[in-house]
Amino acid sequence: MKIWVINKKRGLTALFLCVLLTLAVVLGRSATTPTATAERDLPIYCVEKPEDEKVISISFDAAWGNEDTEELINILGKYKVKTTFFVVGSWVDKYPESVKQLSDAGHEIMNHSNSHPHMTSLSKEQMIEEVTKCDEKIKKITGKKPTLFRAPYGDYDNAVIGAMRESGHYTIQWDVDSLDWKDLSAEEITERVTSKVKPGSIVLFHNAAKNTPKALPTILEKLQKDGYKIVPISELILKDNYKIDHSGMQIPIQTKKELNES
Numbered sequence: 001m002k003i004w005v006i007n008k009k010r011g012l013t014a015l016f017l018c019v020l021l022t023l024a025v026v027l028g029r030s031a032t033t034p035t036a037t038a039e040r041d042l043p044i045y046c047v048e049k050p051e052d053e054k055v056i057s058i059s060f061d062a063a064w065g066n067e068d069t070e071e072l073i074n075i076l077g078k079y080k081v082k083t084t085f086f087v088v089g090s091w092v093d094k095y096p097e098s099v100k101q102l103s104d105a106g107h108e109i110m111n112h113s114n115s116h117p118h119m120t121s122l123s124k125e126q127m128i129e130e131v132t133k134c135d136e137k138i139k140k141i142t143g144k145k146p147t148l149f150r151a152p153y154g155d156y157d158n159a160v161i162g163a164m165r166e167s168g169h170y171t172i173q174w175d176v177d178s179l180d181w182k183d184l185s186a187e188e189i190t191e192r193v194t195s196k197v198k199p200g201s202i203v204l205f206h207n208a209a210k211n212t213p214k215a216l217p218t219i220l221e222k223l224q225k226d227g228y229k230i231v232p233i234s235e236l237i238l239k240d241n242y243k244i245d246h247s248g249m250q251i252p253i254q255t256k257k258e259l260n261e262s
Contacts, residue, residue, distance in 0.1 A: 041161040043151070043171035045248030047236055049199035054226070057233040058203040059084040059174065061150065062091050063116050065208030069098045072207060072216070073105050079220040082106045084233040085207070086150040086172075089114030089134035096141055103142040108232040110148040111135055111169060119151050119160045127163040148172050148233055172233055173248055174202045180209035189215040194222045200249070202233060 049055060060072065062085055076083060085102050087109055092099050103109050113119065114133040122130065131149055139145045149169035151160060156171060164171045176196045178189050189211060193203055205212050223230065241253045 046175040047200035084108040086112035111146040174204035186215035
């Protein structure tokens with residue numbers, strides 16, 4: 001049996017070489033592996049507003065049924081409220097007369113994709129095709145090309161936000177979810193919305209939700225009584241000179257001119 005004897009000099013040399021090898025491996029990995037802190041691209045969930053600027057938006061996603069669209073138009077008209085409807089291209093195909101009614105009543109008609117897919121499962125080309133087809137269908141009826149997009153299922157990632165930006169759309173989420181699609185009672189929907197709204201909020205409803213038409217009048221009355229002004233989303237959001245924080249809140253950035261004037 002051989003016995004290897006490592007003297008002090010050889011031991012230090014071996015240790016030094018081992019340290020160098022470890023550093024090389026670590027540095028090599030860090031050069032090729034993405035970091036976990038890569039900046040996330042977020043949609044607009046809400047807009048920063050001072051407490052005394054009580055302006056919000058409410059929105060409706062239209063993807064399936066159409067049984068209450070006319071009722072919603074009548075309720076919104078009674079309270080002189082203009083909103084944003086995000087419609088799917090296939091819904092436009094089925095109910096073009098409802099799209100025209102909504103537009104004629106002064107509501108925004110915006111893009112909710114053409115076929116309601118999970119956008120994160122698509123290639124960039126497929127994403128842009130989805131919004132382009134829906135844009136064309138809406139413009140044919142309303143004469144206006146949508147500038148806002150809401151991802152089906154609220155499903156997005158950096159690639160989706162980037163593709164929408166490239167195609168000329170602001171991606172819109174929400175910070176107040178009515179959960180009307182869960183068939184909550186009118187009272188539960190009303191409580192959820194009115195207790196969570198704050199200046200700059202974007203509220204999510206759905207057309208063809210069971211109890212939304214019953215809840216909506218009470219919600220609008222309460223919000224207006226509390227001093228809220230309800231506007232379409234395109235009038236609420238900032239178009240430039242803004243950043244989006246970690247929560248999805250859109251925050252204005254003062255320009256050099258504004259800073260000099262302040």
